[in-house]
Amino acid sequence: MSEILVVAEHRQGQLRPPSLELVGAAHAARRAPSDRIVVALIAQDASQLVPSLSVTGVDEIVTVRSPVAEFEPEIFARAVRGLIEARRPALVLLPHSVDSFGYAAALAAHGGCGFATDIFKIEYDSGGKLIATRGGYGQKVAVEVEFPDKDVIVLAVRAGVFRAPEGSAAPQVTTFETDLGRARTSSVGFIDSSSADDVDMAGVEFILAIGRGVGEQANVERFRELAAAIGATLGCSRPVADAGWLPKSRQIGQSGKTASGCKLYIAMGISGAIQHLAGMKHVATIVAVNSDPGASIFSVAKYGIVGDLFEVAEALEQQFK
């Protein structure tokens, strides 16, 4: 029997969704049905988060009392390292998230453990060795990685791949103490950077999204007209918002909005970086227009057009006159 340690993520008093997906991942990654799934909850006030983590499959919740309310990278790294040393889990699962970018690699740098990030598949070979799969070269290839001679393997798991368990359970709740040291960063506060606009992209049903392919700011107007003509709301991928051509509130993707209410999504000049896909790949009807036939966006789109954006835009607008 071995142990799988899952590290829960929370922010402003709320459990973050990847935490429960990791329980699903842990369940799928058990080597034997007797493997225990233990969730580590590193928080100032763990008690309020315990109920939302008491889900099917969790055998134990181990709480570590943090001196601070919000995520602090060194506190998290020391707490998880302490748990690894004390419990020697075979596998440690973290979300591949902004918080984990801040401490996951620190575990691997010191701990001598196996480590890989953005994992979307976990399996075992015939000899019982763990194999994890991630993407490579801008997600154009799949890469299987292995961890020779590592007793403990730390994996940061991609969001939206594994399903969170649905039922509730009554896991054992324990506490763990370790030297968390002194925090050298301190939280000042949270700022919502995307509220300054009239549109909430999460609620929009029909989005015309533009990306780097539009080329320059002067061309954005062309697509604003097209959006108006076809009845869509104009959205964008990261490069367009970063350049300031459209407000941040229009950005679809991991660090922008999720197109939760969207039914039809037309992506023009968007190559389809994984961070963009995270915000839109669930949409029922996706149409991609791109000059590069190899663009990743075509792997999630239902319909595709390989061609010049501006010519397609012009011809499409004609259809609505």
Place this chain on the structure above:
Amino acid sequence: MKVLVAVKQVAALDEDFEIRADGRDVEPDFLIRDLNEWDEYSLEEAVRIREAGTAPVEVIVVCVGPEDADEALRKCLAKGADRAVRVWDEALAGSDAIAIARVLAAVARKEAPDLLFAGVQASDHAFAATGVATAALLGWPHAAVVAGLTYTPGAKSAVVRRELEGGTLHEMQIECPAVLTIQLGINAPRYASLRSIKQAAAKPIEVLGLEELGIAAGEVGEAGSAARVRRMYIPDRGRAQMLEGSVEEQAARLAQIIKDATGSAR
């Protein structure tokens, strides 16, 4: 004071490419190399600290890579870096983010910067690990996915804004020296002028080996890595139904798709 900027020469795949005979990587002939996009932003952020002019600041770029990585370093010199360092040894082949971090940490100990910047991730393999692993090896405070920075050269702390999921920013104060991983969009990177490109071509690049940094060959490469590539393959992926024909025919099909999906009678 000094800002050390860790950069990577990334590889993108050509439209058609082949997997190497051992099945563990792509044939190098099919790789198109360039400076990592994230690193353009971290370099720019460092150069802006210097240009603010409140104190003398030296911006040093460091890259772990073979000789052809000089191209990425020259690009950095053209865009405002004062000095470039490249580290290479054949033993570094097969290194993952953790092994690369051992080299960067050794360079940071040698240079003793006040801030070390790295990109949040590299566009090719997107580990999002190298910067923070370097910080851990140095024992320095660190913050990842920094989309805003307020720092006065010589100050004992900086204020950073981490870009969280969903567009929220988390403002934190951090003690220096620190390692920050820099996110796209933190600034608008400059273009290099023709004159600065010419000047950069004439600047020296300091080349270091493992011995000079006190690193044993076994600490890097596959032996010093936390993971080993077992197999690389082209995944079976969903593929959009392509709308063919003239652009007018394509547009007519697309218009019909829009009308069907939106229930519009137009």
